[in-house]
Amino acid sequence: MNGHILLVDDDEKVLEFYSAALSRAGYRSKQCSNLNAMRDAISEHSYDAVFLDLNLGGENGLDGLPYVLKNAPFSKVIVLTSQNSVNKAVECMERGASWYFTKGTDPNEIIAKLKSLLEKPVGAAGTGGSDQSAWRSTLIGESKPILETCSTIEKLKDVDSTVLILGESGTGKEVVARAIHQSSPRAQMRFEAINCAAIPENLLESELFGHKRGSFTDAKQDRKGIFEICSKGTLLLDEIGDMPLMLQTKLLRVLQERQIMPVGASTSIPVETRVIAATHRDMTDEVKSGRFREDLYYRLNVVVVNIPALRHRKEDIGLLVSYFLKKFNQRFSKTVKEPSRATLSRLQSYDWPGNIRELQNAVERGVVLAINDELDISHMFSHLNISRHGENSSDEGQHTFENNPAFDMPLTDAKQAFEKAYITRLLKLSHGNIAELSRKSGRYRADLYRMLERYHIQIDEFRNKS
Amino acid sequence: MKSIFQHDEFYQSILRSFANDLPGMFATLKASYTNGQRIAARDASHKLAGTSATFGYPQLARDFQVLEMLLDQSESTSEEILDAMKQLEEMINSLSKEGL
Numbered sequence: 001m002n003g004h005i006l007l008v009d010d011d012e013k014v015l016e017f018y019s020a021a022l023s024r025a026g027y028r029s030k031q032c033s034n035l036n037a038m039r040d041a042i043s044e045h046s047y048d049a050v051f052l053d054l055n056l057g058g059e060n061g062l063d064g065l066p067y068v069l070k071n072a073p074f075s076k077v078i079v080l081t082s083q084n085s086v087n088k089a090v091e092c093m094e095r096g097a098s099w100y101f102t103k104g105t106d107p108n109e110i111i112a113k114l115k116s117l118l119e120k121p122v123g124a125a126g127t128g129g130s131d132q133s134a135w136r137s138t139l140i141g142e143s144k145p146i147l148e149t150c151s152t153i154e155k156l157k158d159v160d161s162t163v164l165i166l167g168e169s170g171t172g173k174e175v176v177a178r179a180i181h182q183s184s185p186r187a188q189m190r191f192e193a194i195n196c197a198a199i200p201e202n203l204l205e206s207e208l209f210g211h212k213r214g215s216f217t218d219a220k221q222d223r224k225g226i227f228e229i230c231s232k233g234t235l236l237l238d239e240i241g242d243m244p245l246m247l248q249t250k251l252l253r254v255l256q257e258r259q260i261m262p263v264g265a266s267t268s269i270p271v272e273t274r275v276i277a278a279t280h281r282d283m284t285d286e287v288k289s290g291r292f293r294e295d296l297y298y299r300l301n302v303v304v305v306n307i308p309a310l311r312h313r314k315e316d317i318g319l320l321v322s323y324f325l326k327k328f329n330q331r332f333s334k335t336v337k338e339p340s341r342a343t344l345s346r347l348q349s350y351d352w353p354g355n356i357r358e359l360q361n362a363v364e365r366g367v368v369l370a371i372n373d374e375l376d377i378s379h380m381f382s383h384l385n386i387s388r389h390g391e392n393s394s395d396e397g398q399h400t401f402e403n404n405p406a407f408d409m410p411l412t413d414a415k416q417a418f419e420k421a422y423i424t425r426l427l428k429l430s431h432g433n434i435a436e437l438s439r440k441s442g443r444y445r446a447d448l449y450r451m452l453e454r455y456h457i458q459i460d461e462f463r464n465k466s
Numbered sequence: 467m468k469s470i471f472q473h474d475e476f477y478q479s480i481l482r483s484f485a486n487d488l489p490g491m492f493a494t495l496k497a498s499y500t501n502g503q504r505i506a507a508r509d510a511s512h513k514l515a516g517t518s519a520t521f522g523y524p525q526l527a528r529d530f531q532v533l534e535m536l537l538d539q540s541e542s543t544s545e546e547i548l549d550a551m552k553q554l555e556e557m558i559n560s561l562s563k564e565g566l
Binding site: 010011014016018020024055082103104 | 476477480484487509515516517519521524527531
């Protein structure tokens with residue numbers, strides 16, 4: 001693939017058209033129909049370019065331009081609109097767009113321009129070079145554990161070692177991986193992330209290493225894999241602990257030989273990709289149980305970055321709340337005030353098992369539902385069914401475990417017991433709705449299906465109870 | 467009236483889907499105007515102008531732009547608007563008959 005493009009247009013047919021045209025030219029794309037969806041997409045992934053329509057129903061696409069320039073400074077913005085106006089084109093370029101096309105322009109012309117824009121090194125287009133200390137602002141916190149994480153990243157900036165990031169779900173493993181990339185000499189090259197748990201096994205090999213035309217039924221043309229796409233850059237293999245054994249063998253070979261073999265190819269291709277792997281799993285357990293190859297584990301385990309769980313750095317909660325408050329005030333055009341000392345104290349007394357992701361969602365709920373611009377703790381904790389005064393109105397919502405029998409079990413058993421109870425509880429609450437379960441737990445569906453199988457949980461039983 | 471992409475095999479199925487859906491989308495636009503929702507009709511015209519241009523029908527796109535302009539200007543008479551709609555309807559019918 002040649003790049004990852006974000007398409008922003010309120011017209012489904014236009015989105016489908018450009019998505020198909022880009023795919024034919026070897027680009028991946030994601031579609032968004034409004035500015036909020038665009039902001040969400042940019043906060044989750046990096047894109048090489050954004051195709052932005054100006055008239056998005058009730059929204060002006062140009063209003064989204066500052067967000068893209070600030071949060072995705074390496075993305076090229078191509079305005080694609082039906083407004084055929086020289087003044088508008090000049091305005092868009094002055095405000096930071098890289099190019100302006102009217103709808104109806106031959107897609108081949110648009111793709112040729114896209115290609116030439118992406119070939120220019122970052123900085124050449126006047127967007128400024130990379131600031132190798134800018135990554136620090138992406139890691140919010142001043143606690144000892146997060147400062148230790150930052151110190152490790154700092155030490156890694158001049159070396160090209162493989163890195164293994166360990167941390168619970170929601171702690172920000174991808175943010176740390178991006179920070180490592182941004183602090184490195186590869187900062188101006190591509191960063192790509194792939195979730196090994198979210199892609200079916202039969203597609204993962206092609207996604208990673210690419211394929212040749214005709215190598216399987218749907219392989220209608222040659223396609224580059226993600227290793228080749230970011231050959232000079234950095235690749236995050238997220239949820240590496242969930243990678244199928246067959247692919248673990250192939251990955252090991254790639255790391256050792258620095259060459260990939262696309263599916264159906266007869267010759268290998270040299271790559272210089274830096275690999276960062278991440279997982280929430282206890283990898284020594286995975287190796288011990290035979291689910292993960294020991295040799296690959298040692299190959300990945302060159303430098304380990306441990307990301308602390310939020311409960312181990314509660315002193316950062318205030319800073320994180322301020323950060324998210326600013327973000328969501330801006331997004332929802334609100335002016336919700338900083339939390340009172342009592343509210344902050346309540347937030348700090350909770351253990352946040354879903355970590356920063358859970359806190360972010362709580363602040364978002366708090367901002368959306370705020371009355372008189374005040375954060376209300378009951379809104380923020382509504383997912384736990386905890387009342388304003390702190391009593392837990394549901395036995396299932398307990399967030400302290402001191403009396404839990406799991407404390408008397410070996411750690412691995414206790415973790416599994418918790419995981420099973422956690423999934424079962426959420427399944428009950430969501431009446432077996434896997435999408436809701438995925439949203440609430442912050443895990444991909446593929447990961448959840450694996451857990452259901454592992455713990456012999458029948459999802460239909462929860463659906464019938466609704 | 468043929469799309470500039472008519473000879474490109476790749477675009478054939480995408481164009482077919484557009485040609486199939488266009489009469490329905492235009493009928494919705496007309497219904498909005500008939501029900502007094504002039505702004506909704508104008509926005510739909512804008513959207514269809516963009517879609518038509520994207521799919522390689524520049525004449526259709528221009529006619530939708532004219533309709534959008536008429537709907538946007540308060541001094542446009544309903545006769546002018548209905549005339550523009552009639553012209554568009556004929557063009558869409560001919561497009562449907564031609565296939566692509």
